[in-house]
Amino acid sequence: MNTASNSLSQLALQRFKKNFWGVLSFWFIVVCFLIAIFAYALTPDDSENANQMHLPIHSKAPGFEVMMLHLPNQNPSEEKSWFSQLFFGKQFTGTEIPINHYSFTKDELRIVTYNEGEIVGLEKSYNLAETFPKATSAEEIKKKYIQEKTFLLGTDKYGRDLLSRMLIGIRISLSIGFVAVFISLVIGMGLGAIAGYFGGKVDAAIMWLINVTWSIPTLLLVIAITLALGKGFWQVFIAVGLTMWVEVARVTRGQVMSVKEMQYVTAARALGFGNIRIIVKHIIPNILAPIIVISAANFAAAILIESGLSFLGIGAQPPMPSWGAMIKDHYSYIILGKPYLAIIPGLAIMSLVMAFMLIGNALRDALDVKA
Template sequence: MASKPSKSLSNKALQRFKNNLWGVFSLSFIIICALIAIFAYAIAPDNSKNANQMHLSIHSKAPGFTVEILTVPSKNREENFFLNNFFFGISNTDSELPIESYNISEQGIEIVPYSEGELQGLTKVVPFDVFPSGLSNEAIVRTYIKEKTFILGTDKYGRDLLSRMLIGIRISFSIGFVAVFISLLVGISLGAVAGYYGGKIDAAIMWLINVTWSIPTLLLVIAITLALGKGFWQVFIAVGITMWVEVARVVRGQVLSIKEMQYVTAARALGYTNKRIILKHVLPNSLAPVIVISAANFASAILLESGLSFLGIGAQPPMPSWGAMIKDHYSYIILGKAYLAVIPGLGIMSLVMAFMLIGNALRDALDVKG
């Protein structure tokens, strides 16, 4: 009778994770958000670069607002590669005019621009010669006048809020990935060296860790950002540099206990170099808690970036950032249009909560005692 193969620790951890409902749900949500971040411009109704197509006459409209839009093509159109447009948006120089009504005349298309309240806008004429030649009047109307629905409404500049929310996911995911990558690179390297070699090297690295730890994170990020200048990449570096400390402390503690194990002693007896012992034997057995910390750091990075953007020193306009969107519209909470600030706030909250829940699920799954 054949005996059943014993399950490895990794299989047991995977099974425990699958049994965690909130962990699986959070992972699914994060995967969906990641796909949206990659294909944002293909999904967004406004696929212009940074979703920055403004319609000032229809600013701050409620979700579900519908209006007819006349697109006036630009004569200076930029031709870009398909992949560039797909991943980074179209450099759109066309003008979009919200209209209440239109009429075809001999001179062109007579339009009544959209206006608030009972005051009716003055009639304007858009001549036919601004449109491509060879099109009939009916073809021009059919091609360049469309009814557009703003599912989440418009912001205070009349931009599509849904498009800016979708593209804003990229900022959050980018800052999370880069910050976690920098923190892992620095934290694992310094923590492993400090724990393995000990002595003066350990004392020096621990002094650096304690000094960095004693400075408030947000204050340190602001100082680094101001020193490097305002901008997208500066925030990446600033947030990543401030998040390595916890990783280094955890890795150091793991290495201190693992380096006394018998298999490490055997590796030394076989004449393996310290570099090989650290990379091949010590680090692979000490990364379980680091994975959990990485999920928490991802959430912290998103919150830090949102806070910096709210303060005006994060991602700079017109780049869509959820924190900057809250900053632009938090005053609308008392004006009866709280959704302009609540929607990006819910986006931040849901993404941060997903990473915290998946971190808890990973902690439970990787717990050997469990």
Template sequence: MSNNSGSLTQLALQKFKKNFWGVLSFWLIVSIGLVSVFAYVIAPDNSQNANQMHLSIHSKSPGFKVTLLCFPSELDIEQSFLSQFFYGKLKTDTEIPITNYKIEKQELVYTEYASDGLIGVDKSISISRFPSNDYTAFIKEKTFVFGTDKYGRDLLSRVLVGSRISFFIGFIAVFISLVIGIIMGSIAGYYGGKIDTLIMWFINVTWSIPTLLLVIAITLALGKGFWQVFIAVGLTMWVEVARVVRGQIISAKEMQYVTAAKALGFNDFRIITKHILPNIMAPIIVISAANFAAAILIESGLSFLGIGAQPPMSSWGAMIKDHYNYIILGKPYLALIPGFCIMILVMAFMLIGNALRDALDVKT
């Protein structure tokens, strides 16, 4: 029996490998996952939430270059490597965009950057402010690959860091929905009767409430924040899983292997977890892939409405909210870049869901 199960698994894997769009989506999701994990390592701006602002260079086009003068801070903040890796670097230095500089009487005289053809203000600072009087190490030219947002922050860094929320909300929300949905669906489908009626009534009531309104209500009850959004989205997606699991168990519990397990004296928990659930995982896997995409869209909608991830935390939905009016102001890329990222990630999950459905279909 185990050999047959193994052969079916190998057959499904071979069918999946032949699906070009499924394989492409898989590697795309893996790539985005790696980017989200190592966001602060690869982002040009590795400050916390990529929140280094330069208001004088706001809303600049992709490829914009400017010289930055960094004023070293006298504060000595200790931060562990893991803290920098997961939350970004605590930066106390001050960066100022400049157009030119020169040395006069042991002072660094610089001209602040001013846009729209204006002339910046000339200011000076003593060279002794810099360690070992080496000011050259604190003057660098920076290229903003995706340009800057309306606050002068590096748009590329914000997109990379923002991928964390959009990517991980899928995993956490789907995990919550699977735990609740499988438990509720298993109990309803296996025992039937009044228990099934009660659970289905609760499922139908939950299903009748618009998803976005339910998420808003849960978010307002739990408060605005990072984890609250994850929990709220997960608590609204379990009904679909529960209905699928219930229907599959109603069909599976009449099979001969379930009857044999009951005859051997196995308890209900073992029959459900060891015998029935492993045989109905195919449709659950497919619906989980679809729920990944739905969770990403819901989170983006919540962030767009202002009740998702809160500033200065970076989120693709919040980035669209901040810059959607720039579409008619001649700088549509500020909203289109995060929107395009959402579209790619959602499409990847939908395509991999379709590929898994075809690969796990026993009829083909």
């Protein structure tokens, strides 16, 4: 008899595979995680935080093309390792200048900077030997330093490549979701299991803490913790995590109270096992199903909270790319005829949150023992 196929985990996996939206959301999230890990290998602008600015071409529509002159850095600092460049981007390596056209003389490169309409761009000239010391001919300069550049998602109000900022910004959303859920699970499962298992005054004290925390609006509590810890990347992670443990604790407490009188728990006590071992080894593994579902929902909630904090200016700080901060920088463009600058990051947030909610619903159906 094949007992493996009849196990609860196998049955749950089979039910999950039958859920089209759940499987689609799962693979979408996997792709997002891979993009987040290898973001700098995929971005057109692989500078640190994709912060290469081109003010003359700010707020351009998706698909915008322009000729770009790259001026190499004359005083290069110590370069990062290959591994560091792959995961954290390259240091400043030079300046990019959008141009309309260019020409070579014997010793100089003459350009006309990019400009639209009837206004003519500025004329500039660069000494070939001083500006391009590693190039030996005009053809080499043309091939290596002058290129046609396409901005697939356009540029933001500072002229930065919006696609690059979006790809790197996914790191913030996924990282804060992961860290916040981890913190909420550690605190929520710990306090909930203790309250449900021991009961009495311990349960009353923990429930009082849960009710007090629950009564405070989540966003207000996050803002208070963020202001207390200071603005920054990790401070937001901690703040969001410290506000999301309450629901996990309540569910864990209820589940522990329902299973602590089961026969396998009674048998563990009869064998002389300690309370901590019974909770960790016997009770928690049997109540993970609803906690997993809540974690998926909390992941989505953490992404929304981080986006709201970044919109308010107390989330990830510039120049670090964040989808919420992108909406903050460009929401006024909605009425100025360039709504895509705010809609693109908004759609990204909506897609990622919806994926986690759909996978949460699929897990709920797959892990339902009554199904």
